[in-house]
Amino acid sequence: MDGYSLLYSSTHRTELLGRFQRLRSDGKMCDVVLETDGASFPCHRALLASSSDYFWALFGEATAERLARSIRLPALTSKGLDAILDFLYSGWLRVSPATLPDILEAARYLQVDTAVAICERYITDGLSVENCCSYANLAEHHALPDVLDAANYTIAAEMANLVQERRDELLGLNVQSLMAVLDADEIPAVKEVDLVKLALDWLNDNGPLPPLQSNLLLSRLRFGLVAPSDLAHLGHAHRAMATPLIRSLVTRAQEYHGTGSAGPIRQNKQSTLRAPPDRVLLVGGGPGPDRPEQQVLTFNLKTRKFTSLTSCLPLKLRNHCVCSLGGFLFVVGGEVVSEADEKPVTVETSNQVWRYDPRFECWQKVEPMLQRRAKFACCAMEDAIYAIGGQNADSNVTAALASVEFYDMAAGAWRRCAPMPGPLHGHACAVLDHDIYVSGGLSGNGIIIPGQSQSSKEVLCWDGMGGAWKKRAPMSIGRFSHRLATAQGYIYALLGMYEPFCEIERYDPREDQWTRLRPLLAATFNYGMAATPSGSLVVFGGTKWSNAREVAVKSVLEYDPKKDQWREIAQLPKPLTGTECTILPMPD
Template identity: 25%
Template sequence: MDEESPDGLLFKDHDFSSDLLRQLNGLRQSRILTDVSICAGAWEVPCHRNVLASSSPYFRAMFCSNFRESSEPKVQLKGLDSATLERIILYVYTGEAHITAETVLPLMEAASMLQYPRLLEACSSFLQSQLAPSNCLGVIRLSEIFSCETLRKKAREVALTYFPEVAASADLKELRALELRDYLGDDGLCAEEEKVFEALMVWIKHDLQTRKQYIQELFKQVRLQYVHPAFFYHFIANDALLQSSPPCQTILETAKRQMFSLYSTTSAPDLQPLWHVPPRNSYQDFLILLGGRKDNQQTTRDVLLYDGQTGQWQSLAKLPARLYKASAVTLHHSVYLLGGMAVGTGNSVPSPKVYIFSLKFNQWRLGQPMLAARYSHRSTAHKNFIFSIGGIGEGHEVMGSMERYDSICNVWERMASMPLGVLHPAVAVKDQRLYLFGGEDIMQNPVRLIQVYHISRNTWFKMETRMIKNVCAPAVVLGERIVIVGGYTRRILSYDPQSNKFVKCADMKDRRMHHGATVMGNKLYVTGGRHLTTDCSIEDSASFDCYDPETDTWTSQGQLPHKLFDHACLTLRCIPHPSTIP
């Protein structure tokens, strides 16, 4: 743009410099006024010294100093092939360079050596667009050679995000010990801990004699508390290589005590260094809704996922069967759906079946069936176990029995029966004890009891209390307390197991029952259900509310995709995989 000044007009010809370059390139191609030939082996390219000296500090030093090249008619450039030299000279005279997968590496080398930073940056940008799990480790090596920090960061991000695929590449075996430790210890690594362990063992066994000295330091990067216990038991605990290292043996024994002993507590001083390592940042909490009755119609097979980071609902693989009043829990980053009444088959009967859902693969599979068919029961998980409690059996009787699933041995076993069989109690586990709050008896009368099961002793006891009068209410563990959420009432009760005392929290907006509740990020989320209106009529709900214990307040999170009640509401912590999560 031209600029006016008090004494005249400043004219700017923006096409002049590009026209000048084109003219100079034409002179070069016609060998007019050229005064030096740049050579790569036997290949010669006639050029103008002043153009080259103006294009880079490398040629300026060569032609404007007292080097012998400043006056020689031919200059040999070592390390360049003829095709790359031709591309570099073309770039100098036109400002253009054609970058492909075949030409990018020699162009980078030439741009780095001859000091063309913008060309080097262009090559870096091209490589960033070509990054994949199969090449990212090699690109990191390249970025370090050429000091391309942006390229290095992008390549490392790919390596961390797609670590299971990267771990299968040959490049992983060539990492230095410190480099591998840096990856395995990174909070942002997107991989289950089983994959982390497998990667380090593949690396060590690739050169066992040289690398076994690093096994202790690398094994410490595996966060054993997030390994599936069955994997730990079968593939880690008795590994000969780990057993040959006394420090690794110590880590293994500590992990065994923490994983497999029902008597151990997380407060043991010698367990804190191992067991208090946080999960990787790549783990994310998702809210999952399963089944239930949708829009007051028949029981649905829908499975919905809520992503708190985006605020969006997504549909997942449908339940394998249409089940009425099944129960569900999460364990080891999977969802377990237990029992229920199979509907729509003509002859509806309670089911003992167990279905297991993997968010990673968005698939359901059949698990080990329960010992007894049941529906309207309650389930909860503790350590490596799932407890299935009460419900209605095949004879339509209220059941007082309880069974326990061992996820390591993949078996169900009968446990002590509860003192009083009840339906629809609120259930939670805290400090080695399983608590059943309230519920209703066979005559559908509310039961004012807390029934407590001591997990390691396999014994029950009960406590009467006037504070309890909940039916069809969930319970959650929120911090150090158990919170009972509604149940034909707006009331929220916080129970302290240590003092055996209740504290009343802020009420919900409606008298609610048959709803779902779960905890994410130390906040309570309540979904759907049925609520009693002021004239005592019953309405289905699509509400989605959040309770913050810090402020003792409720806020609306919007609406569910549809009205829903008698559904399971769970928090599933796992590593999202871009290729498998819808």
């Protein structure tokens, strides 16, 4: 058999459609006329059947229309049919926001799947605050699930603008979209009470709905995010709120508000903020180690922008600790710095504990620690907060502590647990696999001397199951006032004060081994540090030596553990040292 070549012409199909289009324009060889809206469209039966499943079935051998000279399509508009016919004859679809509903109706009715896909892409690429509600209704009407999901996501993201400027469009939203939006975990800059009012207004405009459907809608609201005073009013705002299911949800929300200290461990979806855990809180700190301020900054990991909380830290603190648990911020211990006109600055070691609730932007003083602590380590593990070691100034005598205590959330009380083998201050801690690791610090009551290796290399591990402290492999460098962080199954130790090297190191709990990594970009200390959900480490500000003086810096550095690489990603609004950091979901 002789060989042959198979060649393809990319222009043949285009030329073929072009010739059909000319035949249609000239009215030649047309064997069927489509009619709608008083308009007639002469067409070619063969091209229609080969381009549309609807026409393929319509012109089949067993149908009455297979030989009909004209066919009426009253379900379609002339604009929609004309656009689809142009597409079938040319491959080009002319779409605008005004013609989209007619075109999509025609494409769905005539089963021209390629045109439907083009309309879907047109909608998703053009979603905005101006059209997301109308496009959601269009997608729901035509059963386009991917488009509907994209439109619902845009509605949730733009809800703050929609509630203020386009409320009527929200009230005209289809019920499936409204339920999907109210089920969203992220609705920026909108208070839950405003979502409740929106849902009740929607029911007034679109109801009455059967109790089952209104329950499905209202149960997606998070009543635990509504203040108790508003809950009492909303309970009588609409008859849909009087169903047994919704009454029970409101009652549970009221009970949650009364849980007191147990609030963080009794969280559920109804009381969880609609915000991602992408905010770093920078609590306290100031332009110098002895000049702390009461500001609390938030750093958005996505936009890399700083904002200030409207509610300030109740006290000026230094050498304090912070942690987050159950969506709440806890500020623990430290030294209270007091200053007044014409009076010297006074410092007092504190055992106070403050809790910040981002849902209602308020601070609450909770049960104090059993001991006053500064330069200690603090972490949250499971349902408790642990305070480990530190210093306590009593009667002008500074004593290092070996004691450990934990905050029992359910009971609202601090309780003692097994002390460390010896006293420590200036140490750091991190949680990994339900164990607490403590590294470095000073064992005595003295002050570290620059250039002398007095700080400890030792690493201790608190076995929560066994209730005992055990030694682990020591760090390669003695560290004091340093940082520990957990990321991607490892523990990272970062630079402390007066260290001869800038290296960081990583601990592998499986091998019980430390590995030195790339150093920081600059030898800073007294900085804030947070481990992000993506696994990177971010360092905020700190102090460096310049011309024999300690100078606060503005740099924000990020460490990528996968690449072992540092880079500067932002600048603080002003130099900052002595701040403490934690990750917390925060409303915009």
